[in-house]
Amino acid sequence: MNPAIAKSLAGRDGLATLLRRIWRYRLLYLMLLPGLLYFLIFRYWPLWNAQIAFKDFQPMLGVWGSPWVGLQHFQDFFSSYYFGQLLANTLIISVAKIALGIPPAILLAIALHETSRRFLSRIVQTMSYLPHFLSWVIVYGILLAMLSPSEGLINHGLRALGLEPIPFLTSTATFQPVVVLSEVWKETGWSAILFLAALLSINPALYEAAAIDGASRWQQVRHISLPGLMDVLVLVVLLKIGSILDAGFHQIFVLYSLPVYSVGDIIDTWVYRQGIQNFQFSLATAVGLFKGLIGLVLIVVANRLARRFTGSSLY
Amino acid sequence: MRKRSLSPSDRLFEWSIDLFLVGVLVVTLVPMWYVLMVSFLPFGKSPSLFLAPWDWSFEAYAQLIFQPTIWRAALNSLVLTLGGVAISLTLTVMAAYPLSRRELPGRGLIVGLILFTFLFNAGLIPTFLVVKDLGLLNTYWSVLLNGAVSVYNLLVMKTFFQSLPESLEEAARIDGANDWQVLWHVVLPLSRPILLTIGLFYGVANWNNFFEPILFLSDRSLMPLPVVLRDILTGLNVAEYVEGTAAQAAPAEALKMAAVVLITLPMLLVYPWIQRYFTKGVLIGSVKE
Amino acid sequence: MKIGSRVLCSLLLCGSLAAPGALAQANLTELSVALYAANPEAPAPPANWEVYRLLREKLGINLRFTMLPTGADGDNRLGALAAANDLPDLFEVRSLALFDRLVQQGQLAPVNSLLPQMPKRTAERYSDARRNLLVTTNGQIYGLQEPVTLSRQYAIWVRKDWLDKLGLKAPTTLEEFFEVAKAFTERDPDGNGRNDTYGFAGVIDFDTAGILPGLGLGNHFQWVYGAYGVAGTWNYNPRAFAANLRDPNFRRATEYIRRLVEARVIDPDWATMRRADLRTRWQQGRYGMFFESVGGLQAGLQNFHANNPGAELLMLPPPRGPEGKSTMGTYSSAGWLFAVSKRAMDAGKGPAIARFLEWAHSGEGYFLLGWGRYNVDYTLPNNVPTINTQIPISVRGSYTQMRWLAFNGNPLEMRGRYPEINVGGRRYVMHQLMAQAQRQGNWIDRTGDLVVKAASNQADIERYVSENLVQFALGQRPINDTTWGQFLSGLRNVRFEQYEEAAAKALRESGYLK
Structure with a gap:
């Protein structure tokens, strides 16, 4: 038989099998349909619209009809004062959040794991997860109560000690620390869950053996718990590096103000102001795409690295 | 627990561990406690960490609670939260279950397409244009649908479904159950922790959402509580939420903090009931080995 | 009683007129109108609002009214609607940058053809050629530019009772102002034994309601720059036109503000406070002097006197600088701005818009939109519209959300809006205070500023200037020749020269700079 015909027959056969398989799972596909439609409409259609990054978007002409301008908006952004x-603010805040956020989470996980008071452990877990669920608007309210120069608790304390009050939220010297530390306050408990899980998955026999060998509790932590956390730690760090250009839009959007723009303005807040407040839709979309692209590259690379070093990965 | 004869150094270790945990507790709770205290602040008193109970003033709460605008906003928040949870959970379960079935043809491709949207986001304005083209601007549907499915939650739920013992599903299928029946009668009853956890995630996200309502809704009467809270905190339209002409009997700080407390309260009431499922629910799906 | 009875009879008669109108439902014109909330404290008018019915029956218009939130949120909303090519038929514009952009993108319709269709309104509001010039591009008028009705209503207010208590006189110069502010901060004027008062408070506010905020620290600090002769963005000197911030006096004014900040006589929250915070705090009696509009004062008097028994307020003329100059700030003679979308005009809605606006200008429409329900929300003793304060603003405010379309600033209206108020044993005649603020403030007319189109990087420019000035004023950066020189030379980075040149050109062409 002619090999080409044989191949095409096999292909038709393969196609038929495939169709039959698909038909067999029709109910599952039907179930999947609404979700797929959602992603198509609300996630892929915007990607199509993102072409206005390369156009001079004119609402009257629509996305498709607006004239192309090439990379002009990207150049405008890169040459902007x-x-x-x-970029510096975005990276500084992001890196500081990683560097100062992970150690307390590990510490908390170890403490929760090591304590023999179950009640304390329970209540600390419940309470320390809680801030994760507060929105940044609410946390802003809490920060106002703590930090306001005229009414804040901390400044009341400073004044009682005869010191000058510090305008934490409006001083260029303190704004970044406030951003980073408020994130640490909000997320430490929640990030500890992952580390706690890793600790719980360590074989208890290891601890028992070590105890029999006369290892102190501290030595057990150092030689069993910490190494047991390494995989998760590498994974977490790498993935955070993947999203390093996300320095926390919602947080900074509610916290920042004119006096601290020079240290608080990040790419996302700038995009918001240009796009929504100054109606430069194409420029804002271009910067959004730029950021998305860098993020995509970073996260793919980070994921590769994570898989290589730890064998586990996000996807 | 691992409790044997404690050497002095181990005792020190235990003490410092417990001390650290208490420290975490204090650092977490003091700010919230202080917010509560300030919300009870009467006129002419300085706020302090311990306000004598006889000094407590509920004026700020009274001022807020008797505002129709607040109630309207609360109702809006309720609709957005409950409606959002219903829509999001339904869509997420219906998408996660088929994708958890390894034998489904094209599964890898579909997961890849979904994952891509997680990694690469088109941004604010392109999304806004979609919502507009769908004619959803200024309707709840814009807020409810735009954020309906979170890729992260979807993947967590998918991993959870995969972790369920297949033998049960097999047994049901041998008894002649179709996929819908398996999902409904076998899988979902086993998925209580994950449904509650993911439901809480969606609920909290919707309850806290202030950005999309600002973006998509133009009618003031549709705005949910977080928008109101932001306005109160940043002093934008305070007059809208407290009667400007009535003799104001609560200090501005108390009003702001009372608003914070009122908006946090419903979540605080739900949270403890669901919190115990977190570790069970979240961990299974969070890392793929 | 003429106006009143006319309203009254139209209110009574409309019932009988309803029947024939109802039959003509078929050819109703759908009209969407979006305005910034006139009373943010009240919700939008109810669906069964009489005005909606009247418009359907008498003018053949089915009105759909959207209330925009005040402030940046409202601007953003309009911008978003513009991006979606979904602008309302008739709407209010407060951001001039947005207005310019909409004209550029062809989303606005010229309103020239509407003007003859509403003769009365045009004669009284849109017939000033110079004002129309502000919204003219290529010979076409792209906006309905209203005259201003309540600009220059801002002033510095001082606690007369505190002055008396400390044996001080009302300050007239910057130096005296500083001394009084210091005394108010440090000498416990409220006598509560606590160090909880401040000499002065103002906030960084760029609201453009009738006055021009200029580049820099905004409305509330213009008087300091005015005392040094550099109020407003431009100097309007035909021979040496430039931005005021290049003037050495601009630095001196900034140094004065820094002095206030460093002496801690300004509320330390000033750089982040909003207007509402300022209002609550002066009402609580924390400030000896504060910047506030007459309208803002009126809204807060009740609280203020409830919280501060025996208090008395005095309007302060703008303090004089070293060369004797003084002004509260700059203003423009242009008021609210309304625009018509091109889509509406293309759909043939022009005549309906003109009909509606003419109706809102006088008589029945004026009273319904401007004052609400007769004998419920207001009455008309001696032809002066008088608000019924028994009904809370959160209720009656709903019925006057569209009042900016109606109000025209006539004397009766001003008396009605700014009545005499007796509270805390003091008598405030608000419309007289309004006139006093206009007279006493030595306000400088800088209407010309409005012909200067926003630069393409306007946001960067504004941010650059404001951010630097705030840092100087807050003491985060020293003020000396080096740092100030850096600030000025850094203007090049935000292409400030081009902006200046464009401004000079626009002002010359329009005749504002001779």
Whole structure:
């Protein structure tokens, strides 16, 4: 038989099998349909609209009808006076959040794991997860109560000690620390869950053997718990690096103000102000795409690295 | 627990561990406690960490509670939260279950397509244009649908379904149950922890959402509580929420903090009931080995 | 009683007129109108609002009214609607940057053809050629530019009772102002034994309701720059036109504000406070002097006197600078701005819009939109519309959300809106205070500022200037020749020269700069 015909027959056969398989799972596909439609409409259609990053978007002409301008909006952004500052702020805040956020989470996980008081452990878990569920608007309210120069608790304390009050939220010296530490306050408990899980999955026999060998509790932590956390730690760090350009839009959007723009303005807040407040839709979309692209590259690379070093990965 | 004869160094270790945990508790709770205290602040008193109970003033709460605008906003929040949870959970379960079935043809491709949207986001304005083209602007549907499915939650739920013992599903299928029946009668009853946890995630996200309502809704009367709270905190339209002409009997700080407390309260009431499922629910799906 | 009875009879008669009108439902014109909330404290008018019915029956208009939130949220909303090519038929614009952009993108319709269709309104509001010039591009008028009705209503208010208590006189110069502010901060004027008062408070506010905030620290600090002769963005000197911030006096004014900040006589929250915070705090009696509009004062008097028995307020003329100059700030003679979308005009809604606006201008429409329900929300003793304060603003405010379309600033209206108020044993004649604020403030007319189109990077420019000035004023950066020189030379980075040149050109072409 002619090999080409044989191949095409096999192909038709393969196609038929495939169709039959698909038909067999028709109910599952039907179940999947609404979700797929959602992603198509609300996630892929915007990607199509994102072409206005390369166009001079004119609402009257629509997305498709607006004239192309190439990379002009990208050039405008890179040559903008504030480009360097935005990138620096974004990276500084992001890196500080990783560096200062992970150690307390590990510490908390170890403490929760090691304590022999179950009640304390329970209540600390319940309470420390809670801030994760507060919105940044609410946390802003809490921060106002703590930090306001005229009414805040901390400044009341400073004044009682005869010190000058510090305008934490409006001083260029303190704004970034406030952003980072408020994130640490909000998320430490929640991030500890992952580490706690890793600790719980360590074989208890290891601890028992070590105890019999006369290892102190501290030595057990150092030689059993900490190494047991390494995989998760590498994974968490790498994935955070993947999203390093997300320095926390919602947080900074509610916290920042004119006096601290120079240290608080990040790419996302700039995009919001240009796009929504100054009606430069194409420019904002271009910067959004730029950020998305860098993020995509970083996260793919990070994921590769995570898989290589730990064998586990996000996807 | 691992409790044997404690050496002095181990005792020190235990003490410092417990001390640290108490410290975490204090650092977490003091700010919230202080917010509560300030919300009870009467006129002419300085706020302090311990306000004598006879000094407590409920004026700020009274001012807020008797505002029709607040109640309207609360109702809006309720509709958005409950409606959002219903829509999101339904869509997520219906998408996660088929994707948890390894034998489904094209599963990898579909998961890849979904994952891509997680990694690469088109941004604010392109999304806004979609909502507009669908004619959803200024309707609840814009807020409810735009954020309906979270990729993260979907993947967590999918992993959870995969972790369920297959033998049960097999048994049901041998008894002649179709996929819908398996999902409804076998899988979902076993998925209580994950449904509650993911439901809480969606609920909290919707309850806290202030950005999309600002973006998509133009009618003031549709705005949910977080928008109101932001306005109160940043002093935008305070007059809208407290009667400007009536003799104001509560200090501004108390009003702000009372608003914070009122908006946090419903969540605090639900949270403890669901919290105990977190570790069970979240961990199973969070890391793929 | 003429106006009143006319309203009354129309209110009574409309019932009998309803029947024939109802039959003509078929050819109703759908009209969407979006305005910034006139009473943010009240919800939108109810669906069964009489005005909706009247418009259907008498003018053949089915009105759909959207209330925009005040402030940046409202601007953003309009911008978003513009991006979606979904602008309302008739709407209010407060952001001039947005207005310019909409004209550029062809989303607005010229209103020239509407003007003759509403003769009365046009004669009284839109017939000033110079004002129309502000919204003219290529010979076409793209907006309904209203005259201003209540600009220049801002002033510095001082606690007369505190002055008396400390044996001080009302300050007239910057130096005296500083001393009084210091005394108010440090000498416990409220006598409660606590160090909880401040000499002065203002906030960084760029609201453009009738006055021009200029580049820099906004409305509330213009008087300091005015005392040094550099109020407003531009100097309007035909021979040496430039931005005021290049003037050495601009630095001196900034140094004065810094002095206030460093002496801690300004509320330390000033750089982040909003207007509402300022209002609550002066009402609580925390400030010896504060910046506030007459309208804002009126709204807070009740609280203020309830919280501060025996208090008395005095309007302060703007303090004089070293060369004797003084002004509260700059203003424009242009008021609210309304625009018509091109889509509406293309759909043939022009005549309906003109009909509606003419109706809102006088008589029945004026009273219904401007004052609400007769004998419920207001009455008309001696032809002065008088608000019924028994009904809370959160209720009656709903019925006057569209009042900016109606109000025209006539003397009776002003008396009605700014009545005499007796509270805390003091008598405030608000419309007289309004006139006093206009007279006493030495306000500078800078209407020309409005012909200067926003630069393409306007946001960067505004941010650059404001951010630097705040840092200087807050003491985060020293003020010396080096740092100030850096600030000025840094203007190049935000292409400030081009902006200046464009401004000079626009002002010359329009005749504002001779």
